[in-house]
Amino acid sequence: MRLVRWKAVLPLSAVLVTAAVLWWMFLDTAIERAIETAGAEIVGARVDVAAAHLSLRRGSLRIEHLEVANPDRPMTNLVELGEIVAQVRLLPLLEKKLIVDTAVIRGARFGTPRRYSGALAHPSPTSQRLRGMVAGWASRLRVPALSLEGFSTVLDLSRLSADSLRTVTLARTLASQGDSLAKAWREDLDRLDPRAELDSTQALMRRLEQADLKALGVGGARDLLAQARNRVRRLRETRDSVNRLASRVQSGLDRLRQSAESLPAARESDYRYARSLVHLPSLDAPDLSPALLGDLAVERLEPILYWLALAEQYLPPGLDPRRAAGPKRLRASGTTVRFPKARTYPDFLLSYGGADAVVEAGGAVSGRYAATITGLTSAPSLYGRPTRLSATRAGTGATPASGSVLVVLDHVRQPVRDSVKAMLDGVSLPGLALPVAGARVELGQGFFRLDLVRQGDRLEGSLAWRASGVKWHRADSAQAAPVAGAARGLAPLGTAAWARELVWRALSRLDTVEVEVRVAGRAGGPGIGVRSNLGREAARALRQEIGGEVDRQERRVREAVDRLARPYAEQAQRRIAAAESEIGAMVRERQAELEAARADLERKIQEATRRLPVRIP
Amino acid sequence: MLFALKLLQQTVRTLNSEGTPTQVAAGLALGSALGLTPLMNLHNLAVLALIMVTNVSVPGAMLGWALAVPVGFALDPLFDLIGRRLLLETPALIPLWTALYNLPVAPLTNFNNTVVLGSIVAWLLFALPMFFAARWAVVRYRASLYPRLARTRIFQVITASKLYNAYRLFRPE
Numbered sequence: 001m002r003l004v005r006w007k008a009v010l011p012l013s014a015v016l017v018t019a020a021v022l023w024w025m026f027l028d029t030a031i032e033r034a035i036e037t038a039g040a041e042i043v044g045a046r047v048d049v050a051a052a053h054l055s056l057r058r059g060s061l062r063i064e065h066l067e068v069a070n071p072d073r074p075m076t077n078l079v080e081l082g083e084i085v086a087q088v089r090l091l092p093l094l095e096k097k098l099i100v101d102t103a104v105i106r107g108a109r110f111g112t113p114r115r116y117s118g119a120l121a122h123p124s125p126t127s128q129r130l131r132g133m134v135a136g137w138a139s140r141l142r143v144p145a146l147s148l149e150g151f152s153t154v155l156d157l158s159r160l161s162a163d164s165l166r167t168v169t170l171a172r173t174l175a176s177q178g179d180s181l182a183k184a185w186r187e188d189l190d191r192l193d194p195r196a197e198l199d200s201t202q203a204l205m206r207r208l209e210q211a212d213l214k215a216l217g218v219g220g221a222r223d224l225l226a227q228a229r230n231r232v233r234r235l236r237e238t239r240d241s242v243n244r245l246a247s248r249v250q251s252g253l254d255r256l257r258q259s260a261e262s263l264p265a266a267r268e269s270d271y272r273y274a275r276s277l278v279h280l281p282s283l284d285a286p287d288l289s290p291a292l293l294g295d296l297a298v299e300r301l302e303p304i305l306y307w308l309a310l311a312e313q314y315l316p317p318g319l320d321p322r323r324a325a326g327p328k329r330l331r332a333s334g335t336t337v338r339f340p341k342a343r344t345y346p347d348f349l350l351s352y353g354g355a356d357a358v359v360e361a362g363g364a365v366s367g368r369y370a371a372t373i374t375g376l377t378s379a380p381s382l383y384g385r386p387t388r389l390s391a392t393r394a395g396t397g398a399t400p401a402s403g404s405v406l407v408v409l410d411h412v413r414q415p416v417r418d419s420v421k422a423m424l425d426g427v428s429l430p431g432l433a434l435p436v437a438g439a440r441v442e443l444g445q446g447f448f449r450l451d452l453v454r455q456g457d458r459l460e461g462s463l464a465w466r467a468s469g470v471k472w473h474r475a476d477s478a479q480a481a482p483v484a485g486a487a488r489g490l491a492p493l494g495t496a497a498w499a500r501e502l503v504w505r506a507l508s509r510l511d512t513v514e515v516e517v518r519v520a521g522r523a524g525g526p527g528i529g530v531r532s533n534l535g536r537e538a539a540r541a542l543r544q545e546i547g548g549e550v551d552r553q554e555r556r557v558r559e560a561v562d563r564l565a566r567p568y569a570e571q572a573q574r575r576i577a578a579a580e581s582e583i584g585a586m587v588r589e590r591q592a593e594l595e596a597a598r599a600d601l602e603r604k605i606q607e608a609t610r611r612l613p614v615r616i617p
Numbered sequence: 618m619l620f621a622l623k624l625l626q627q628t629v630r631t632l633n634s635e636g637t638p639t640q641v642a643a644g645l646a647l648g649s650a651l652g653l654t655p656l657m658n659l660h661n662l663a664v665l666a667l668i669m670v671t672n673v674s675v676p677g678a679m680l681g682w683a684l685a686v687p688v689g690f691a692l693d694p695l696f697d698l699i700g701r702r703l704l705l706e707t708p709a710l711i712p713l714w715t716a717l718y719n720l721p722v723a724p725l726t727n728f729n730n731t732v733v734l735g736s737i738v739a740w741l742l743f744a745l746p747m748f749f750a751a752r753w754a755v756v757r758y759r760a761s762l763y764p765r766l767a768r769t770r771i772f773q774v775i776t777a778s779k780l781y782n783a784y785r786l787f788r789p790e
Contacts (some may be wrong), residue, residue: 008669015669019662096724321704321711326730331655332693334732337704339711341716 044127069118092107289535506541644677652685700731
């Protein structure tokens with residue numbers, strides 16, 4: 001039987017040639033789909049390519065009109081690139097690696113509107129996880145509320161009850177602990193009651209005094225003395241037991257006293273709780289800035305944290321095997337594992353890219369930029385140099401401005417070091433909505449600074465905006481509300497109109513707005529601090545307007561809390577003191593009785609021993 | 618459509634001139650690779666070329682493919698497990714995978730996917746037992762089952778139909 005079916009070689013060749021022709025015909029489409037799929041996987045939003053063309057002869061890849069949707073705002077493009085022309089190395093393609101020596105990007109625009117939503121029905125698990133992580137951080141972050149609404153000179157403390165106070169709970173616990181400990185100690189002392197032993201000791205001492213040792217003989221005298229010595233030993237043992245109990249009592253009392261020391265802290269917490277019930281505003285400036293601008297700060301930081309996490313995910317340091325979900329197909333996707341190797345090409349490398357970029361108006365960084373990117377790679381450890389993105393502002397024509405952006409992602413080795421520095425002057429700053437004042441401020445042209453440094457798991461830095469000649473507007477809802485009376489100071493204290501009017505009057509006269517958001521902590525969830533002249537000014541105005549009233553009401557709140565909590569706290573202290581005094585006295589009495597009996601008995605033994613004619617061992 | 622079917626029938630008939638149990642079994646074993654492993658991968662192009670060029674039963678390969686497809690879907694979790702064990706949980710093999718991954722063409726086979734690698738390894742392990750079992754079964758079929766089937770009415774109806782044209786390829790010479 002023939003092993004090879006020679007007549008099939010021709011049809012096979014025809015099949016292979018057909019496959020090659022089909023591959024050639026659909027290569028560009030396959031590249032488009034690959035870019036769209038990989039891009040969507042990374043970004044977490046739609047990536048669309050109008051056309052792609054790979055020229056194997058020239059080793060060039062041309063991509064037309066690439067749109068990357070903003071995952072946070074699906075109807076806006078994060079970036080829209082008119083044309084990318086890249087010089088691609090051909091041999092690494094056989095290793096499934098894309099090595100781009102240079103790329104020229106023309107017509108890059110940021111923040112452009114989209115015709116249709118860029119949201120994905122099923123975002124990649126990685127982007128979902130990172131988005132969930134950032135959203136979790138935002139929801140965990142506690143932005144203090146500045147709620148003037150409900151503030152009133154008539155303080156309603158009806159909801160404040162003894163059961164709702166931590167001081168009362170703690171005091172009750174302490175009192176009950178004191179009682180139960182005292183009871184247990186009393187029982188222990190009863191078990192160690194030495195009266196019977198002391199009576200026997202007295203009897204033994206009398207016997208020792210009255211005994212005629214000569215008449216008892218050597219054996220009788222020895223037995224009597226042995227009994228006396230045993231009694232001394234038992235007295236010592238009982239005394240040691242009482243001493244041990246005394247130590248237990250002491251440590252128990254120490255614990256109670258320690259717990260009692262936290263009563264003032266509990267009281268402070270109760271003051272805060274009571275304040276929250278009656279909407280007393282805090283008038284400290286550092287408190288007001290987060291309340292006024294905290295949500296805004298979180299909103300601005302969320303995308304930065306997301307992109308930093310994304311960079312960590314897709315530009316990992318080291319050469320360990322990397323896992324990713326397998327390709328989408330009818331069969332199970334499985335896991336695709338990549339095995340980077342030293343002195344070989346990474347899966348993706350863009351050595352140098354240059355772009356002429358425009359950020360659409362309306363954003364904080366809008367304008368025209370000349371940008372370069374170097375060393376963007378999926379395996380920074382193989383490339384050995386950090387990824388650098390730099391952009392220099394080229395001015396917008398109508399508003400001369402300057403600025404620069406420098407992003408360095410050093411993932412060559414652990415710990416990763418990222419830094420983002422941006423300094424832009426004369427840029428169009430976005431407006432700020434201030435619901436507390438029922439207002440919106442248009443910042444106009446101003447200064448923007450971003451300075452973030454991430455080292456390993458630590459993130460530190462700040463964002464700042466500064467604008468002069470700002471314009472204040474009433475928000476629509478505030479205009480719709482009946483504020484006419486409030487403007488003349490007629491709105492009742494504690495109403496929403498009164499609160500909005502108060503803050504509006506304080507802020508709307510400001511000509512300059514300065515906001516600084518400080519970030520520090522874990523890269524996955526840093527803490528933030530907000531400082532602004534808006535917060536300072538609002539606090540000053542509030543203090544002027546209602547400071548005296550707030551202080552007076554705060555005192556009333558404290559008094560109300562004290563009235564409820566004090567009896568319980570005092571009772572707890574009394575119980576502890578009583579336990580200390582009663583049990584302490586009992587213990588000391590027992591110790592003294594036992595010690596005296598032991599000393600007397602030992603003296604009697606010595607006297608008896610001296611009376612003996614011979615020494616008895 | 619009819620023309621395409623006729624052409625296919627003709628091509629199959631031409632390619633499958635000898636349908637011995639060994640050829641059918643070899644075809645089944647090779648064809649099962651197409652069904653057990655994810656189809657759109659480079660190794661399956663090689664398997665397809667083998668089916669066409671070597672003198673195995675093409676209908677046997679098609680049958681093996683058809684039978685193995687549902688088995689492949691059902692066993693994907695097992696293949697994933699095998700692939701995961703080999704690719705990620707066997708440190709001794711990592712240098713091998715790393716070297717392969719950085720060779721030309723090898724990464725295009727997607728060997729670094731757990732389901733692909735797991736299914737290929739499973740197929741390689743079962744190909745020989747499958748071959749011998751199929752050969753034994755075909756021999757038994759042709760010796761005992763076929764003569765009885767040939768006398769049944771349904772079989773006679775089928776043999777009169779177009780479908781039988783394809784079935785003839787399995788018929789004993």
